[in-house]
Amino acid sequence: MxxxxxxxxxxxxxxxxxxxxxxxxxxxxxxxxxGPYEVVSGKVRLVRVDSAGREAVLYVAMAGDALAESSLFxxxxxxxxxxSTHSVVRLYPKGALLxxxxxxPQIAEAFMAMFAHQVMSxxxxxxxxxxxxxxxxxxxxxxxxxGADGRTVLLSGTLKELAAYLGLTHEALYRTLAEMASDxxxxxxxxxxxxxxxxx
Amino acid sequence: MxxxxxxxxxxxxxxxxxxxxxxxxxxxxxxxxxGPYEVVSGKVRLVRVDSAGREAVLYVAMAGDALAESSLFxxxxxxxxxxSTHSVVRLYPKGALLxxxxxxPQIAEAFMAMFAHQVMSxxxxxxxxxxxxxxxxxxxxxxxxxGADGRTVLLSGTLKELAAYLGLTHEALYRTLAEMASDxxxxxxxxxxxxxxxxx
DNA sequence: CGGCGTTTTGAGAGAGCTCAACATCGGTGG
DNA sequence: CCACCGATGTTGAGCTCTCTCAAAACGCCG
Numbered sequence: 001m002x003x004x005x006x007x008x009x010x011x012x013x014x015x016x017x018x019x020x021x022x023x024x025x026x027x028x029x030x031x032x033x034x035g036p037y038e039v040v041s042g043k044v045r046l047v048r049v050d051s052a053g054r055e056a057v058l059y060v061a062m063a064g065d066a067l068a069e070s071s072l073f074x075x076x077x078x079x080x081x082x083x084s085t086h087s088v089v090r091l092y093p094k095g096a097l098l099x100x101x102x103x104x105p106q107i108a109e110a111f112m113a114m115f116a117h118q119v120m121s122x123x124x125x126x127x128x129x130x131x132x133x134x135x136x137x138x139x140x141x142x143x144x145x146x147g148a149d150g151r152t153v154l155l156s157g158t159l160k161e162l163a164a165y166l167g168l169t170h171e172a173l174y175r176t177l178a179e180m181a182s183d184x185x186x187x188x189x190x191x192x193x194x195x196x197x198x199x200x
Numbered sequence: 201m202x203x204x205x206x207x208x209x210x211x212x213x214x215x216x217x218x219x220x221x222x223x224x225x226x227x228x229x230x231x232x233x234x235g236p237y238e239v240v241s242g243k244v245r246l247v248r249v250d251s252a253g254r255e256a257v258l259y260v261a262m263a264g265d266a267l268a269e270s271s272l273f274x275x276x277x278x279x280x281x282x283x284s285t286h287s288v289v290r291l292y293p294k295g296a297l298l299x300x301x302x303x304x305p306q307i308a309e310a311f312m313a314m315f316a317h318q319v320m321s322x323x324x325x326x327x328x329x330x331x332x333x334x335x336x337x338x339x340x341x342x343x344x345x346x347g348a349d350g351r352t353v354l355l356s357g358t359l360k361e362l363a364a365y366l367g368l369t370h371e372a373l374y375r376t377l378a379e380m381a382s383d384x385x386x387x388x389x390x391x392x393x394x395x396x397x398x399x400x
Numbered sequence: 401c402g403g404c405g406t407t408t409t410g411a412g413a414g415a416g417c418t419c420a421a422c423a424t425c426g427g428t429g430g
Numbered sequence: 431c432c433a434c435c436g437a438t439g440t441t442g443a444g445c446t447c448t449c450t451c452a453a454a455a456c457g458c459c460g
Contacts, residue, residue, distance in 0.1 A: 048343060048344055049343075050342075050343040050346055050350060050351065050395060051346075051349075051350040051351045051395065051397050052351075052395060052396065052397050054339065054343055055343075056339075056340040056343035056344050057327055057340070058320075058323070058324045058327060058344065059320075059323045059324065059327055060327070069316045069319060069320070070313065070316035070317050070319075070320050072312075072313070072316065073309070073312070073313035073316060098309070101305065101308070101309070101312075102305050105301070105302050105305070105308070108301070108305070108308055108309075108312070109273070109298070109301070109308075111312060112272075112273070112301075112308070112311060112312050112315060113270065113272070113273035115312060115315035115316055115318075115319055116269045116270035116272065116273060116315055117270050118315075118319045119269060119270075119315055119318045119319055119322065120258075120259075120269070120270050122319065122322035122323060122326060123258070123259045123322060124258045124259065125326060126322060126325060126326055126329070127257055127258060127259055127260070129326070129329045129367060130367060132416095132417075132447090133447085134447080134448070139254065139256075140256040140257070142250075143248060143249075143250040143254055143255075143256035144248055144256050144258065146250055146251075149251075150250060150251040151250065151251045151252075158405090158406065158407090159406075159407070160405090160406065160407085167329060167330060168448085168449095169448075169449060169450080170406085170407080170408095171407095171408085171409085171448090171449080171450085172447090172448060172449075174407065174408055174409085175408085175409080175448095178408080178409085195250055195251065195252060196252065197251050197252050332415085332416095332448095332449075333415080333416095334415080334416070358437090358438065358439090359438075359439070360437090360438065360439085368416080368417095369416075369417060369418085370438085370439080370440095371416085371417080371418085371440085371441085372415090372416055372417075374439065374440055374441080375416095375440085375441080378440080378441085
Protein backbone atom coordinates (compact mmCIF):
# COMPACT_ATOMS: atom_id res chain seq x y z
CA MET A 1 0.00 0.00 0.00
CA UNK A 2 2.79 2.39 0.79
CA UNK A 3 4.74 1.90 -2.39
CA UNK A 4 3.68 0.24 -5.60
CA UNK A 5 5.81 -1.51 -8.22
CA UNK A 6 8.03 -2.65 -5.48
CA UNK A 7 10.32 -4.99 -7.32
CA UNK A 8 11.57 -3.73 -10.67
CA UNK A 9 10.62 -6.09 -13.46
CA UNK A 10 14.14 -7.43 -13.76
CA UNK A 11 14.11 -8.82 -10.23
CA UNK A 12 10.49 -9.86 -10.08
CA UNK A 13 11.54 -12.91 -12.04
CA UNK A 14 13.64 -14.31 -9.21
CA UNK A 15 10.69 -14.31 -6.79
CA UNK A 16 9.57 -17.61 -5.27
CA UNK A 17 5.98 -17.97 -4.08
CA UNK A 18 4.82 -19.77 -1.00
CA UNK A 19 1.43 -20.41 0.54
CA UNK A 20 0.68 -20.07 4.25
CA UNK A 21 -2.27 -21.32 6.25
CA UNK A 22 -3.80 -18.99 8.83
CA UNK A 23 -1.61 -19.05 11.92
CA UNK A 24 1.35 -20.58 10.13
CA UNK A 25 4.76 -18.99 10.70
CA UNK A 26 6.71 -17.71 7.71
CA UNK A 27 9.84 -17.30 9.80
CA UNK A 28 10.83 -17.03 13.44
CA UNK A 29 13.04 -14.71 15.43
CA UNK A 30 16.64 -15.79 14.98
CA UNK A 31 16.11 -18.04 11.99
CA UNK A 32 18.46 -17.57 9.05
CA UNK A 33 17.16 -14.90 6.72
CA UNK A 34 16.45 -15.87 3.15
CA GLY A 35 15.50 -12.37 2.07
CA PRO A 36 12.59 -9.96 1.97
CA TYR A 37 9.08 -10.98 1.03
CA GLU A 38 6.14 -9.45 -0.70
CA VAL A 39 2.61 -10.27 0.37
CA VAL A 40 0.73 -11.37 -2.72
CA SER A 41 -2.57 -11.95 -0.94
CA GLY A 42 -3.75 -12.29 2.62
CA LYS A 43 -2.25 -10.70 5.72
CA VAL A 44 0.98 -11.38 7.59
CA ARG A 45 1.88 -9.88 10.96
CA LEU A 46 5.36 -9.31 12.35
CA VAL A 47 5.44 -9.76 16.11
CA ARG A 48 7.79 -10.00 19.00
CA VAL A 49 6.92 -12.03 22.07
CA ASP A 50 8.15 -11.25 25.57
CA SER A 51 9.00 -13.68 28.31
CA ALA A 52 5.47 -13.50 29.73
CA GLY A 53 4.08 -14.63 26.38
CA ARG A 54 2.67 -11.26 25.41
CA GLU A 55 2.68 -10.55 21.70
CA ALA A 56 3.55 -7.05 20.45
CA VAL A 57 2.87 -6.26 16.82
CA LEU A 58 5.61 -4.56 14.82
CA TYR A 59 3.81 -4.35 11.56
CA VAL A 60 0.94 -5.83 9.61
CA ALA A 61 1.67 -6.44 5.94
CA MET A 62 -1.27 -6.61 3.56
CA ALA A 63 -1.44 -7.58 -0.09
CA GLY A 64 1.15 -5.57 -2.01
CA ASP A 65 3.26 -4.69 1.02
CA ALA A 66 6.88 -5.63 1.37
CA LEU A 67 8.03 -7.23 4.57
CA ALA A 68 11.40 -7.87 6.19
CA GLU A 69 13.20 -5.57 3.78
CA SER A 70 16.10 -5.18 6.12
CA SER A 71 16.69 -8.92 6.14
CA LEU A 72 18.64 -8.06 3.00
CA PHE A 73 21.39 -6.83 5.27
CA UNK A 74 21.01 -9.12 8.22
CA UNK A 75 21.96 -12.78 8.64
CA UNK A 76 18.78 -13.63 10.52
CA UNK A 77 15.27 -12.39 11.14
CA UNK A 78 14.69 -10.31 14.22
CA UNK A 79 11.02 -11.08 14.83
CA UNK A 80 8.35 -13.66 14.04
CA UNK A 81 6.23 -13.48 10.90
CA UNK A 82 2.86 -15.17 11.18
CA UNK A 83 0.06 -15.39 8.65
CA SER A 84 -3.12 -13.91 10.11
CA THR A 85 -5.20 -15.39 7.31
CA HIS A 86 -4.56 -17.82 4.52
CA SER A 87 -1.86 -15.96 2.57
CA VAL A 88 0.45 -16.13 -0.39
CA VAL A 89 3.90 -14.54 -0.16
CA ARG A 90 6.76 -14.14 -2.59
CA LEU A 91 10.36 -14.46 -1.46
CA TYR A 92 13.11 -12.45 -3.11
CA PRO A 93 16.31 -14.32 -2.27
CA LYS A 94 18.78 -11.82 -0.92
CA GLY A 95 21.73 -13.24 -2.79
CA ALA A 96 20.00 -12.68 -6.09
CA LEU A 97 18.96 -9.16 -5.13
CA LEU A 98 22.36 -8.07 -3.91
CA UNK A 99 24.01 -9.56 -6.98
CA UNK A 100 21.55 -7.64 -9.12
CA UNK A 101 22.46 -4.45 -7.28
CA UNK A 102 26.15 -4.92 -7.96
CA UNK A 103 25.55 -5.80 -11.56
CA UNK A 104 23.19 -2.94 -12.15
CA PRO A 105 23.68 0.20 -10.04
CA GLN A 106 20.52 1.68 -11.49
CA ILE A 107 18.47 -0.97 -9.79
CA ALA A 108 20.30 -0.31 -6.54
CA GLU A 109 19.59 3.37 -6.89
CA ALA A 110 15.92 2.72 -7.60
CA PHE A 111 15.65 0.62 -4.46
CA MET A 112 17.36 3.23 -2.39
CA ALA A 113 15.02 5.86 -3.77
CA MET A 114 12.06 3.70 -2.82
CA PHE A 115 13.32 3.35 0.72
CA ALA A 116 14.00 7.05 0.99
CA HIS A 117 10.44 7.79 -0.11
CA GLN A 118 9.05 5.37 2.39
CA VAL A 119 11.03 7.04 5.15
CA MET A 120 9.63 10.41 4.19
CA SER A 121 6.08 9.27 3.96
CA UNK A 122 6.27 7.40 7.26
CA UNK A 123 7.75 10.40 9.00
CA UNK A 124 5.01 12.59 7.63
CA UNK A 125 2.40 10.16 8.81
CA UNK A 126 3.96 10.00 12.24
CA UNK A 127 4.04 13.77 12.46
CA UNK A 128 0.34 13.76 11.71
CA UNK A 129 -0.30 11.48 14.66
CA UNK A 130 1.34 13.93 17.00
CA UNK A 131 -1.55 16.29 16.39
CA UNK A 132 -4.17 15.56 19.05
CA UNK A 133 -7.20 17.33 17.65
CA UNK A 134 -9.10 15.44 14.97
CA UNK A 135 -9.88 18.61 13.11
CA UNK A 136 -6.30 19.84 13.03
CA UNK A 137 -5.15 16.41 11.97
CA UNK A 138 -7.56 16.29 9.06
CA UNK A 139 -6.72 19.85 8.12
CA UNK A 140 -3.02 19.02 8.01
CA UNK A 141 -3.65 15.89 6.00
CA UNK A 142 -5.62 17.84 3.45
CA UNK A 143 -3.00 20.56 3.24
CA UNK A 144 -0.29 17.97 2.67
CA UNK A 145 -2.24 16.24 -0.05
CA UNK A 146 -3.63 19.00 -2.18
CA GLY A 147 -3.27 18.62 -5.91
CA ALA A 148 -1.60 20.93 -8.38
CA ASP A 149 -4.12 23.72 -7.82
CA GLY A 150 -3.13 23.93 -4.16
CA ARG A 151 -6.59 23.48 -2.74
CA THR A 152 -8.21 20.30 -4.01
CA VAL A 153 -7.72 16.84 -2.56
CA LEU A 154 -8.82 13.73 -4.40
CA LEU A 155 -9.49 10.86 -2.03
CA SER A 156 -8.14 7.60 -3.38
CA GLY A 157 -9.75 4.98 -1.13
CA THR A 158 -12.74 4.90 1.16
CA LEU A 159 -13.22 7.22 4.10
CA LYS A 160 -12.82 4.27 6.43
CA GLU A 161 -9.37 3.66 5.01
CA LEU A 162 -8.52 7.31 5.44
CA ALA A 163 -9.71 7.15 9.03
CA ALA A 164 -7.37 4.23 9.69
CA TYR A 165 -4.52 6.07 8.01
CA LEU A 166 -5.12 9.10 10.19
CA GLY A 167 -5.54 7.08 13.35
CA LEU A 168 -9.15 8.14 13.90
CA THR A 169 -12.34 6.13 14.14
CA HIS A 170 -14.41 6.45 11.02
CA GLU A 171 -17.18 8.06 13.01
CA ALA A 172 -14.87 10.81 14.22
CA LEU A 173 -13.71 11.41 10.66
CA TYR A 174 -17.26 11.61 9.24
CA ARG A 175 -18.38 13.94 11.96
CA THR A 176 -15.42 16.24 11.72
CA LEU A 177 -15.64 16.44 7.94
CA ALA A 178 -19.32 17.31 8.30
CA GLU A 179 -18.47 20.04 10.79
CA MET A 180 -15.75 21.46 8.59
CA ALA A 181 -18.15 21.51 5.67
CA SER A 182 -20.85 23.29 7.64
CA ASP A 183 -18.24 25.80 8.82
CA UNK A 184 -17.39 26.43 5.16
CA UNK A 185 -13.81 25.37 5.77
CA UNK A 186 -14.07 22.72 3.10
CA UNK A 187 -16.32 21.73 0.26
CA UNK A 188 -17.18 18.13 -0.46
CA UNK A 189 -18.43 16.59 -3.66
CA UNK A 190 -18.00 12.87 -3.92
CA UNK A 191 -14.37 11.93 -3.65
CA UNK A 192 -13.19 15.50 -4.01
CA UNK A 193 -12.55 17.88 -1.13
CA UNK A 194 -11.76 21.51 -1.74
CA UNK A 195 -10.23 23.71 0.91
CA UNK A 196 -11.68 27.12 1.37
CA UNK A 197 -9.14 29.80 0.56
CA UNK A 198 -10.48 32.13 3.21
CA UNK A 199 -8.27 31.74 6.20
CA UNK A 200 -9.64 30.93 9.62
CA MET B 201 18.06 10.70 16.80
CA UNK B 202 16.71 7.87 14.72
CA UNK B 203 20.00 6.71 13.24
CA UNK B 204 23.51 7.58 14.29
CA UNK B 205 26.68 7.64 12.20
CA UNK B 206 24.61 8.72 9.32
CA UNK B 207 27.25 9.47 6.74
CA UNK B 208 30.03 6.91 6.52
CA UNK B 209 33.41 8.49 7.22
CA UNK B 210 34.36 8.43 3.56
CA UNK B 211 31.52 10.73 2.57
CA UNK B 212 31.48 12.93 5.64
CA UNK B 213 34.42 14.73 4.11
CA UNK B 214 32.37 16.13 1.24
CA UNK B 215 29.92 17.83 3.59
CA UNK B 216 29.51 21.60 3.42
CA UNK B 217 28.28 23.49 6.44
CA UNK B 218 25.92 26.42 6.48
CA UNK B 219 24.44 28.57 9.23
CA UNK B 220 20.80 29.62 9.39
CA UNK B 221 19.13 32.29 11.46
CA UNK B 222 15.82 31.50 13.14
CA UNK B 223 13.08 31.73 10.51
CA UNK B 224 15.50 31.58 7.60
CA UNK B 225 14.66 29.19 4.76
CA UNK B 226 17.16 26.50 3.82
CA UNK B 227 15.26 25.70 0.64
CA UNK B 228 11.83 26.21 -0.81
CA UNK B 229 9.33 23.98 -2.56
CA UNK B 230 10.33 23.60 -6.18
CA UNK B 231 13.87 24.93 -5.85
CA UNK B 232 16.63 22.85 -7.42
CA UNK B 233 17.82 20.21 -5.01
CA UNK B 234 21.48 20.27 -4.01
CA GLY B 235 21.26 17.13 -1.91
CA PRO B 236 20.35 15.91 1.55
CA TYR B 237 21.33 17.72 4.73
CA GLU B 238 22.24 16.81 8.24
CA VAL B 239 21.29 19.07 11.13
CA VAL B 240 24.45 19.76 13.11
CA SER B 241 22.75 21.90 15.73
CA GLY B 242 19.43 23.64 16.14
CA LYS B 243 16.08 22.64 14.66
CA VAL B 244 14.77 22.70 11.09
CA ARG B 245 11.17 22.06 10.11
CA LEU B 246 9.90 20.82 6.78
CA VAL B 247 6.53 22.31 5.93
CA ARG B 248 4.03 22.60 3.17
CA VAL B 249 1.77 25.61 2.87
CA ASP B 250 -1.69 25.56 1.37
CA SER B 251 -3.39 28.27 -0.60
CA ALA B 252 -5.00 29.69 2.54
CA GLY B 253 -1.56 30.15 4.07
CA ARG B 254 -1.86 27.33 6.56
CA GLU B 255 1.37 25.59 7.35
CA ALA B 256 1.43 21.82 7.79
CA VAL B 257 4.52 20.25 9.27
CA LEU B 258 6.00 17.22 7.51
CA TYR B 259 8.88 16.66 9.83
CA VAL B 260 11.01 18.37 12.42
CA ALA B 261 14.72 17.58 12.19
CA MET B 262 16.80 18.02 15.32
CA ALA B 263 20.56 17.86 15.81
CA GLY B 264 21.86 14.64 14.31
CA ASP B 265 18.86 14.04 12.06
CA ALA B 266 19.08 13.77 8.33
CA LEU B 267 16.70 15.76 6.22
CA ALA B 268 15.60 15.68 2.57
CA GLU B 269 17.24 12.31 1.97
CA SER B 270 15.09 11.69 -1.04
CA SER B 271 16.36 14.84 -2.70
CA LEU B 272 19.15 12.50 -3.76
CA PHE B 273 16.78 11.13 -6.35
CA UNK B 274 14.75 14.18 -7.18
CA UNK B 275 15.62 17.27 -9.23
CA UNK B 276 13.96 19.64 -6.80
CA UNK B 277 12.71 19.90 -3.25
CA UNK B 278 9.08 19.14 -2.60
CA UNK B 279 8.53 21.24 0.51
CA UNK B 280 9.95 24.22 2.41
CA UNK B 281 12.71 23.82 4.98
CA UNK B 282 12.79 26.54 7.60
CA UNK B 283 15.06 26.93 10.59
CA SER B 284 12.97 27.09 13.77
CA THR B 285 15.96 28.29 15.78
CA HIS B 286 19.45 29.42 14.94
CA SER B 287 20.83 26.30 13.29
CA VAL B 288 23.83 24.79 11.56
CA VAL B 289 23.30 22.28 8.76
CA ARG B 290 25.64 20.25 6.61
CA LEU B 291 24.92 19.66 2.93
CA TYR B 292 25.99 16.45 1.21
CA PRO B 293 26.03 17.31 -2.50
CA LYS B 294 24.09 14.66 -4.31
CA GLY B 295 26.52 14.37 -7.19
CA ALA B 296 29.33 13.47 -4.83
CA LEU B 297 27.17 10.96 -2.98
CA LEU B 298 25.87 9.21 -6.07
CA UNK B 299 29.37 9.07 -7.54
CA UNK B 300 30.60 7.53 -4.31
CA UNK B 301 27.84 4.93 -4.53
CA UNK B 302 28.85 3.91 -8.02
CA UNK B 303 32.51 3.84 -7.10
CA UNK B 304 31.96 1.88 -3.94
CA PRO B 305 28.95 -0.46 -3.82
CA GLN B 306 29.63 -1.17 -0.17
CA ILE B 307 28.80 2.40 0.70
CA ALA B 308 25.64 2.18 -1.37
CA GLU B 309 24.68 -0.98 0.45
CA ALA B 310 25.33 0.61 3.82
CA PHE B 311 23.08 3.51 2.91
CA MET B 312 20.37 1.22 1.74
CA ALA B 313 20.63 -0.75 4.96
CA MET B 314 20.28 2.43 6.95
CA PHE B 315 17.14 3.40 5.05
CA ALA B 316 15.70 -0.06 5.47
CA HIS B 317 16.25 0.12 9.21
CA GLN B 318 14.64 3.51 9.42
CA VAL B 319 11.62 2.19 7.57
CA MET B 320 11.31 -0.65 10.03
CA SER B 321 11.67 1.49 13.07
CA UNK B 322 9.20 4.07 11.78
CA UNK B 323 6.66 1.41 10.97
CA UNK B 324 7.03 -0.05 14.42
CA UNK B 325 6.55 3.34 15.96
CA UNK B 326 3.49 3.98 13.85
CA UNK B 327 2.03 0.64 14.81
CA UNK B 328 2.46 1.66 18.43
CA UNK B 329 0.38 4.76 17.84
CA UNK B 330 -2.51 2.67 16.62
CA UNK B 331 -2.91 1.33 20.14
CA UNK B 332 -5.36 3.60 21.93
CA UNK B 333 -4.84 2.61 25.54
CA UNK B 334 -1.85 4.17 27.22
CA UNK B 335 -1.19 1.07 29.23
CA UNK B 336 -1.24 -1.25 26.23
CA UNK B 337 0.95 1.15 24.33
CA UNK B 338 3.55 1.23 27.05
CA UNK B 339 3.33 -2.52 27.47
CA UNK B 340 3.97 -3.02 23.77
CA UNK B 341 6.85 -0.58 23.80
CA UNK B 342 8.47 -2.41 26.67
CA UNK B 343 7.96 -5.79 25.03
CA UNK B 344 9.54 -4.51 21.84
CA UNK B 345 12.54 -3.10 23.64
CA UNK B 346 13.54 -5.74 26.14
CA GLY B 347 17.21 -6.58 26.36
CA ALA B 348 18.88 -9.93 25.89
CA ASP B 349 17.23 -11.44 28.97
CA GLY B 350 13.80 -10.91 27.46
CA ARG B 351 12.35 -8.94 30.34
CA THR B 352 14.49 -5.91 31.15
CA VAL B 353 14.30 -2.53 29.41
CA LEU B 354 16.97 0.10 29.87
CA LEU B 355 15.63 3.58 29.23
CA SER B 356 18.06 5.65 27.22
CA GLY B 357 16.74 9.18 27.57
CA THR B 358 14.37 10.94 29.93
CA LEU B 359 10.82 9.87 30.57
CA LYS B 360 9.62 13.04 28.90
CA GLU B 361 11.41 12.02 25.74
CA LEU B 362 9.85 8.60 25.96
CA ALA B 363 6.44 10.17 26.39
CA ALA B 364 6.96 12.18 23.21
CA TYR B 365 8.12 9.08 21.38
CA LEU B 366 5.02 7.21 22.45
CA GLY B 367 2.69 10.07 21.71
CA LEU B 368 1.53 10.49 25.30
CA THR B 369 1.73 13.43 27.65
CA HIS B 370 4.42 12.94 30.25
CA GLU B 371 1.80 12.97 32.97
CA ALA B 372 -0.05 10.07 31.40
CA LEU B 373 3.19 8.13 31.12
CA TYR B 374 4.19 8.73 34.75
CA ARG B 375 0.78 7.77 36.02
CA THR B 376 0.49 4.64 33.95
CA LEU B 377 3.97 3.47 34.89
CA ALA B 378 3.07 4.03 38.53
CA GLU B 379 -0.11 1.99 38.09
CA MET B 380 1.70 -0.82 36.36
CA ALA B 381 4.25 -0.89 39.13
CA SER B 382 1.61 -1.03 41.85
CA ASP B 383 -0.12 -3.81 39.94
CA UNK B 384 3.18 -5.70 39.98
CA UNK B 385 3.20 -5.77 36.19
CA UNK B 386 6.57 -4.06 36.09
CA UNK B 387 9.41 -3.23 38.45
CA UNK B 388 11.20 0.08 38.29
CA UNK B 389 14.62 0.97 39.58
CA UNK B 390 16.14 4.09 38.13
CA UNK B 391 16.46 3.79 34.40
CA UNK B 392 15.70 0.09 34.41
CA UNK B 393 12.26 -1.44 34.01
CA UNK B 394 11.70 -5.16 34.44
CA UNK B 395 8.59 -6.88 33.17
CA UNK B 396 6.92 -9.34 35.44
CA UNK B 397 6.99 -12.81 33.94
CA UNK B 398 3.63 -13.71 35.39
CA UNK B 399 1.09 -13.23 32.71
CA UNK B 400 -1.97 -11.07 33.22
C1' DC C 401 -34.99 -7.39 -5.08
C1' DG C 402 -31.85 -8.64 -1.29
C1' DG C 403 -27.59 -8.42 1.00
C1' DC C 404 -23.22 -6.34 2.27
C1' DG C 405 -20.12 -2.62 3.12
C1' DT C 406 -19.75 2.25 3.47
C1' DT C 407 -21.53 6.50 5.12
C1' DT C 408 -24.03 9.06 8.52
C1' DT C 409 -26.08 10.62 12.84
C1' DG C 410 -27.18 9.88 18.06
C1' DA C 411 -26.14 9.35 22.91
C1' DG C 412 -23.19 8.16 26.65
C1' DA C 413 -18.93 7.06 29.09
C1' DG C 414 -14.22 6.90 29.89
C1' DA C 415 -9.51 7.83 28.97
C1' DG C 416 -6.20 10.96 28.43
C1' DC C 417 -5.41 16.00 28.21
C1' DT C 418 -4.95 20.39 30.66
C1' DC C 419 -3.79 23.19 34.31
C1' DA C 420 -1.67 23.32 38.68
C1' DA C 421 1.15 22.41 42.67
C1' DC C 422 4.95 20.17 44.58
C1' DA C 423 9.07 17.01 44.98
C1' DT C 424 13.57 15.71 43.39
C1' DC C 425 17.90 15.97 41.36
C1' DG C 426 22.08 17.93 39.32
C1' DG C 427 24.59 21.78 38.41
C1' DT C 428 26.40 26.62 39.57
C1' DG C 429 28.09 30.24 42.03
C1' DG C 430 28.63 32.89 46.17
C1' DC D 431 28.99 24.09 52.12
C1' DC D 432 24.77 25.82 51.15
C1' DA D 433 21.37 28.57 48.58
C1' DC D 434 19.52 28.94 44.29
C1' DC D 435 17.90 27.60 39.83
C1' DG D 436 16.11 24.96 36.00
C1' DA D 437 14.63 20.71 34.29
C1' DT D 438 12.76 16.32 35.26
C1' DG D 439 9.70 13.63 37.80
C1' DT D 440 5.15 13.03 40.40
C1' DT D 441 0.50 13.52 41.93
C1' DG D 442 -4.24 15.84 42.03
C1' DA D 443 -8.72 17.28 40.02
C1' DG D 444 -11.68 18.54 36.44
C1' DC D 445 -13.09 18.58 31.67
C1' DT D 446 -13.12 17.95 26.89
C1' DC D 447 -12.89 15.17 23.12
C1' DT D 448 -12.78 11.04 21.07
C1' DC D 449 -14.10 6.30 21.44
C1' DT D 450 -17.77 2.95 21.87
C1' DC D 451 -22.02 1.03 21.00
C1' DA D 452 -26.24 1.51 18.25
C1' DA D 453 -29.21 2.28 14.53
C1' DA D 454 -30.45 3.78 10.14
C1' DA D 455 -29.82 5.56 5.29
C1' DC D 456 -27.30 4.85 1.19
C1' DG D 457 -25.06 2.74 -2.75
C1' DC D 458 -23.42 -1.11 -5.32
C1' DC D 459 -23.46 -5.77 -7.23
C1' DG D 460 -25.16 -10.30 -8.05
